[in-house]
Every structure is written in structure tokens, then in C-alpha cells.
Amino acid sequence: MAICGNPNCGKTTIFNAITGLRQKVGNYPGVTVDKTIGTFRIETHPDAKYKLVDIPGSYSLAAFSPDEYIATQALSGCLKNESRPDVIISVIDATNLERGLYLLFQVMQVGVPIVVALNMVDLAEKRGIAIDHVKLSDLLGGVPVVPVVGSKGIGINGLKVELTGMIEKPVKPNVETYDKITEQMISDLLKTCPCGRRSRAEYLRVLFDKSGPAEKDFIKREGEDKRPYLEECRGRLIEEFGALSVAETSPLTNKAAELCRQVVTSRKTTELTTTEKIDKVVLHPVMGPIILVGLMIVVFQSIFSWAEPVMNFVDSAFGALGGLVASSMVEGPLRSLLVDGIIGGVGSVIIFLPQIVILFIFIAFLEDSGYMPRAAFIVDRLFGWCGLSGKSFIPMLSSFACAIPGIMATRTIEDRKLRIVTIMVAPLMSCSARLPVYTIMIAAFIPHKTYFGLFNSQGLLLTALYAMGIVMAVVLSFIVNRVIYKRSGRGSFVMEMPTYNLPTPRSVFIRIFSRVQSFLARAGTVIMAITIIIWAVSYFPRAPEISGEYTSRAETAEAAFVAETTALDEQIGSLSIEMQRAMPAQWTDELSACQSEADVQEKKDVLTGANPEIADLLDLAANRRILEIRLSKELNRLGNAEAGAQLSNSYFGRAGRAVAPVFAPLGWDWKITMATLASFPAREVIIATLGTIYNLGTEQDEESLSLIEKMRLATWEDGPKMGQRVFTPAVALSVMIFFALCAQCGATLVTIKGETTQWKYSLIAFSYLTILAYVSALIVYQVFSRMGY
16 A cells, blocks of 8 residues: 655654554665655454555656656556555645645546545634535545544544455546546557556656656657657647646646535634744744744754763663673683674664654654744745755754764755755764864863953864854855756745644654664664774784783783782781781771772871871881782783784774875874774764873773873874974864864765765765865864964
């Protein structure tokens, strides 16, 4: 079965009400249009399982782009590996019956049994509109018409019953809609060009859609010799009606108006509807933008604030899981693969989920409530001059939290070219993953200066980094539309303002569930694979001589510790028994709980002040604990140093050294270069990689003072700059600019492929963003370094 209808007629709500969570989302072959399939059962036929396909919303089957052509192709069953539906559900908005009938008459030409779902009858009644659905069914030639309220589930069971009845006893619609001239031409085409399963609906598209995809497919199959006959037919229609569009629309609109006059009874009312009252405020020239900005601030802040606790929980949960696995396994490649590769890879994907869920909750509410078209209408002027649509607003705004849900949100843009442009510029918005990079670089190398008593240099730089992405996106959109797509302007921005509705929790939940499922299926598996690859080239080859060297150093440190603690134990043993007994075990435990030398000294002073008679014993016990802390630090330092040495020797380390000359003009050494390469799966990985490179381990974050100090003190190891500081304000700016503009996110590139169905767009995005980032970082470094920064 297939379900079709106009946009905003409640088609998706009815689809969700029928199928529930038994859905899967994919794409039609070769295009970006979503293909949502659901299954359901009916109580009266418990052994039967029905499949329902959601057809893209359309006002008409007339199509001039491949994506729009999908509706006709899907209904006719002419897509590759797609079956022709046994029954079609045609959803019609009861408040816009005449418009819905126009599409219904076109769908009837497919020749498949139809059931009409007359949706939103409750809203129609509130507006004083009464529809005789029984009479409408008779006038449609016996096509069942079922009044429903999809948002409340009213009439859904009756709709299912009619569907099964149509399966058992199919009734094909037979309503005369077109004039005799058109009917004769279709009849002639059916006789002279009987191509497979082509329906009347397809022949109508061939006839009316000049130079459209239907005509191209027709000529491809039938041959160029059929084109003269086709043009002859069109010439007769133009002679009769003046234009092909009139030849198609006039009979359909007249028939729809005739049926409405017979079945619709309406009472006039001067009272404004609730939607009209709300729109007086929401679409007000002044209040409208204020409300929109306020709403977007709430969305924007919630994606950061509300998601943060859950993201921290996910991060700590995967960290704890990794720690548990590490503690239960012997050190080696298998443990590293499980902890750093698989668990770390899965965690890097799952951590995005809270932001995605929160974003799509808002998007689902905005879409289902009817506000989204209003928002697009308000901001359209801001985007119009550069060629973007108002519908680009939400995806670009969402990308400030994460480009992945932002790119997924472009599904609301019907125009393929505008959608592609929005997808390609969305990664320029500074996502939350870039914030750790900004924070550590600004904190380490940008001086804190206050201006006018309100603004400081660090905050202004952070604001400038975020603003830079917006400016770049607008400029690039303008260039793409004027140079590549060669648009001197846009057509009129036309968008229907649907009736406001209260979204149902069930519908919102189903949307979130399906999109989260789609995200995990598309991005999760691939990004995990990328992370494992990064782990492998960072881990291998292992150099036994490096391990042997640091093992020997660790053994030396442990031997020295044993010697020193043995001497202390002997001194403690030489003290009087009375003094040793005067120190309870609790005090020993308190000293053992101290994690730093300063804490030990502070605890010893407190205990000594209260018990001066055992000061010598407390001093020896404190010194013993200090030796334990120093040994732990030394072993940790040696372990991190070994990790850094192995990393330098790894394939990735060698790659970093090999590529270093390319990034040398940006002021980077091989360590920064390698950290940048390692951050391809996720930008924030650079923090952990820098921690490993500078022999601090991977447990470093943007607030790590030890990492900041190490970076400040880092010097060039070789070359003409040997001994000079690696990081300067110019280098820090270069790194930040590069990360602000580059495509250092494997999941984003995978999502671009998923949304466009072609890897070429991911390759284009990666290439142009990398070049843009490199050139911008190069200019910034060269300018600021020559200025002495």
C-alpha cells in the first residue's frame, strides 16, 4: 500500500498512527528523497501483514525534477526494485477539499484501488465546514471516503477496515475528469506506445510535462521517432486551450469545484480562527522576528545546556566501561583495540545522540505545530540575496551544536540545489566539538585584556571565530549560486501556512525514534570503522626496544623506591614500641588517602600539632607516603613517555613527520600536524592526541593546566627553529582558524553522503573546506608572525 497527499495534510501523522514504530527509513534509488516504509496488522485479519509506503508530499503529479518525479514513479510502481501498490491511501485535508481533490483525480489515473482518508474533519467543523462523505464517495465512483482525525487516532481503525476490504474486493476508480481531446490522445498513446506497465498517469505526464523527466524517459524507451507525434498532440491541445498547463489544470479544477459544490455545506463566520489570531502576532513585522529569535535562543541554548549532562554521562559511562575492560585484560593490542578503538569509537558516536534527540524534538514540535513555515517566511529576506532559502535557517542554526543533525534537518528543503548548498555550508558553523580546541588555545596563548570595562580579548576572539563561519557560509552560498548554478536571483518564495496543531507525543516520539535509528545506522558503523583505523595506524608498529627501555627505567625507579622505603621502615622499627602504638591505624589510612605531596604535608602538620609527642613517627610515615606518590607519578610519567615514543614511531607518527613540510608554512611542527590528522574522526580528539604526544596521557581536557603548560614550553626538536617555542599566538590563531573552517569530522562527511546518496559531495565538502581552512590559516599565521606575535 502507498499513502500520498498534499504537504501539511496530515499524511505523516496518519502514517505514524497506522504503523507505529514498525518503520524503517531509506532513500529511493538514486535520489535524496526519503523512503519511509512501515508495517501493520489488522485485528480482523491477524495472520496478514501489510506494508505501507509513505510517498513524498505533493500538490500535483506534475514534475520537472527527478526528486518530484518520484511521487508518480512510486505510485505507478515503475521504480527499480519497487512493486506497484495494491491500494493507495489518498489523504485529503477536509479544510482544503478542493485542492485535495485535484491531486486525487491525478492519482486515480494510476489505475489502482484508492481509499480516501478525509483528515482534520474536526477543524473543518470548527470552521463551519460540513462534508457529506457518503455522497462524496458516490460521486467518486464508489471510492471509500473515511473521515479521520489523524492527530487523535479517530477513524484509523475504520480506515484499516476499508483498506482490507479494498484488497479483498478491489474497486478501481472510474471518474471522467479530462476532456474528449485529451482522452483520445491518451487512448492513442496507449495503443501506439504500449510500454510495459505504464499507467494513464504516466502518459498524462508525458503529454503535459514538456521537457520533463517523464518525456525524457518516454523518448529513451520509445525512440526519437515518437517525438514528432508527441509534439503534434501537444500542438492540438495548445490550439484548443492556449497552453498545456491550462489543458491539464482546467478540467481538474472544474471537476473539483463541481464536487465541492455538491458535498460541502459551509456557514459563513466573521470570527477569526485561532490560527489567524496567532499569525497576527507571530507574523507581525516587529514581533515576529523577536519571537523567532527568542525561540531560537531557547533551542540553541538547550542543545548545549540540556544535552551536556547526558553527554557527560555517556562520556563517563564509556570511560568507565573502557577502564573496566582495561583493568580486566593484560596490556596488549587486543586491549588497546577494545578500549581505544571499539569502545572509544562507539562512544564518539553515541555522545552526539543527546544533541540530536533534543534538536529533533524541537524540529518535530515546530513542524507538527505549523510554526516552521512561519519561521522560514520571516528569515527568507535575510538569506535571499545570497541564494539561500528561508528553509536553510534551521539547519544552519542547528549546526552550531553539531553539523550532523543540522545536515539531517535539510530534509525540509524541497529544492534540491538549495538543499545541496545548505548541506555544503552547514559544516562551516562552529559546532560544540570545536569549542575544546578554541578554549585550550585561547587560554594558553591569547592574553586576557579588557576593553571598555565590559569586553575581554579572549571572549571577543571566541565570538569572532563563531561569526567567521556564518560570514564564510553566506559568501560561499552567494558564489555557488552565482557562479556554479548561475542563478541571478530566485523565484518567488511560496510556502503554505498550515493550521496550527498541537503535536501528539506519539508522533513526536516516532519521528525521534526513526531519526535516531537512521543516524546510528548511517553514521555509527562507519565512524566506528574510521576510529578503529585511526587506532590501528596510531598503535602499530610496536617497537620492542622502546618498550624495553621504559620497562628498564620503571624497574630502576621501583628498585630505588624499595630501597628508600626499606630504610624508612627500618627507622620506624627503631622507634619505641610505645610511640608506634600511639599512632592508630586510622591516621595511617588518612595519610594513604592523600593524593599529593602538599596534602600529605598538610595532614602531617595537623596530626603533629595535636600529637607532638609522636612527631618523628608522623614525619617518617608522611615521607613514606610521599615516596609512594612520587613513584606513582614517575611510573605514570614513564608510561606516558613510552606512549608518546610509540606514537612517534607508529605509522601515524611517521605520516605526521612526512606531511609536516606541507603544514610548516602554517607554523606547525610534526606533533601538531599528527594531532590534526588524528582528529579526523572528531575534532575534539586533538586534545587527547596532544596529551599523548606531550607525554601526558590521553586523559587531558581543555582545562588541563599541565597540557597548557607543556604546550607553552614545547620547543622545536630539529630544523632551523630548533630550541624555539612551538606555540606562539600566531600558531594558536592558525590552529583555531584551521579547525574553525576545516572538515575534521568523519561523521559529518558520512552524513553528507547519507543525505545526498553520493560520496562525491562528501569529497567536494572535504576538499573545499580543507583548502579554505589551509589558505585562511596560512594567511593568519604569516600576517601575525610578521607582526611579532
